[in-house]
Amino acid sequence: MPYTSLAMPELPEVETIKNELSPLVVGQRFTQVTICDPKLVCGTSVEELGQGLVGQTIQSIERRGKYLIFNLSGGRSVIMHLRMTGTLLLNARVTSRYARAVFRLSNRTDLVFNDQRRLGLVWLVKDASTVIARLGPEPLAESFTPDVLAGLLEKHRIPIKATLLDQSIIAGIGNMYADEALFAARIHPLKKADALSPEEVATLCHHIGSVLRSAISGRGASVGTYVRPEGQLGSAQFHFKVAHRYGEPCPACGTAIKRISVRNRGTYFCSNCQRLTSRR
DNA sequence: CTTGGGACCTGGCTGC
DNA sequence: TGCAGCCAGGTCCCAA
Numbered sequence: 001m002p003y004t005s006l007a008m009p010e011l012p013e014v015e016t017i018k019n020e021l022s023p024l025v026v027g028q029r030f031t032q033v034t035i036c037d038p039k040l041v042c043g044t045s046v047e048e049l050g051q052g053l054v055g056q057t058i059q060s061i062e063r064r065g066k067y068l069i070f071n072l073s074g075g076r077s078v079i080m081h082l083r084m085t086g087t088l089l090l091n092a093r094v095t096s097r098y099a100r101a102v103f104r105l106s107n108r109t110d111l112v113f114n115d116q117r118r119l120g121l122v123w124l125v126k127d128a129s130t131v132i133a134r135l136g137p138e139p140l141a142e143s144f145t146p147d148v149l150a151g152l153l154e155k156h157r158i159p160i161k162a163t164l165l166d167q168s169i170i171a172g173i174g175n176m177y178a179d180e181a182l183f184a185a186r187i188h189p190l191k192k193a194d195a196l197s198p199e200e201v202a203t204l205c206h207h208i209g210s211v212l213r214s215a216i217s218g219r220g221a222s223v224g225t226y227v228r229p230e231g232q233l234g235s236a237q238f239h240f241k242v243a244h245r246y247g248e249p250c251p252a253c254g255t256a257i258k259r260i261s262v263r264n265r266g267t268y269f270c271s272n273c274q275r276l277t278s279r280r
Numbered sequence: 281c282t283t284g285g286g287a288c289c290t291g292g293c294t295g296c
Numbered sequence: 297t298g299c300a301g302c303c304a305g306g307t308c309c310c311a312a
Contacts, residue, residue, distance in 0.1 A: 083289095084289080084290095085289090085290080085291095098290095115289095116289085116290060116291075117288090117289045117290050117291085118288090118289055118290075119288065119289055119290095155282095156282085156283090157282080157283085158282085158283065158284090162283090162284095263283095263284075263285085264284090264285075264286090
């Protein structure tokens with residue numbers, strides 16, 4: 001195993017957390033907020049966050065890109081980003097050394113923000129759009145069509161893999177699902193975004209959707225620290241074709257999966273199925 | 281403006 | 297056996 005790798009929460013994982021957390025915490029009120037790590041809080045003081053939250057009822061949870069948005073009764077919102085290793089756990093039995101915040105709710109459950117690498121962030125804002133303003137379109141929206149994707153890609157002369165990871169171009173795709181979508185579309189990760197043919201753009205658009213939807217139906221991918229709010233693992237990793245499968249045979253042609261670095265990100269692909277230049 | 285690279289952060293692995 | 301140093305990756309920041 002030459003490479004250790006962690007899977008971090010991308011769109012399907014955050015969507016799963018939203019789906020599974022919503023029925024358990026919507027309608028509940030914050031009764032106590034304990035911030036274990038002040039660096040978690042962004043944009044306000046720790047005190048302001050606690051005072052702003054206690055007494056507020058969670059009215060709904062939304063996802064935008066990889067951000068979770070808790071809409072509160074008073075009109076404000078709590079926004080959370082799990083970054084690399086963040087997890088949200090309900091009623092974690094053991095107080096982990098990685099707990100960065102504990103939110104006690106009116107039904108006496110604890111929502112614990114666990115985060116080994118401490119890169120996750122929490123905001124309390126009047127208007128959620130201030131935090132998520134720079135995000136590109138949602139790849140699972142009906143309005144995300146091949147024409148829209150073509151319009152986004154033609155403006156960039158960087159590797160297609162890099163555009164998929166750029167949250168201001170498309171929101172929610174991370175390293176794992178970028179590799180999976182490019183493999184499904186048979187596109188080399190280093191191919192320049194503006195060099196994709198209309199057919200390639202259409203195929204990629206289709207596979208971005210199918211890869212993300214399939215991962216959501218698998219409740220996310222538990223390769224690293226990701227677990228669902230009640231502690232269960234996801235299963236999407238079992239369906240990965242190339243991501244985290246260095247050296248294994250390509251499921252389509254048997255060629256060993258290669259690993260290269262694109263923009264300092266580990267990138268897995270099949271050099272036979274995904275070519276920079278056309279065949280022969 | 282676009283693009284690329286480093287910083288942040290920690291645990292696990294490598295290699296001396 | 298011990299430990300320094302590298303690496304993973306989402307996002308921000310800065311330099312070219």
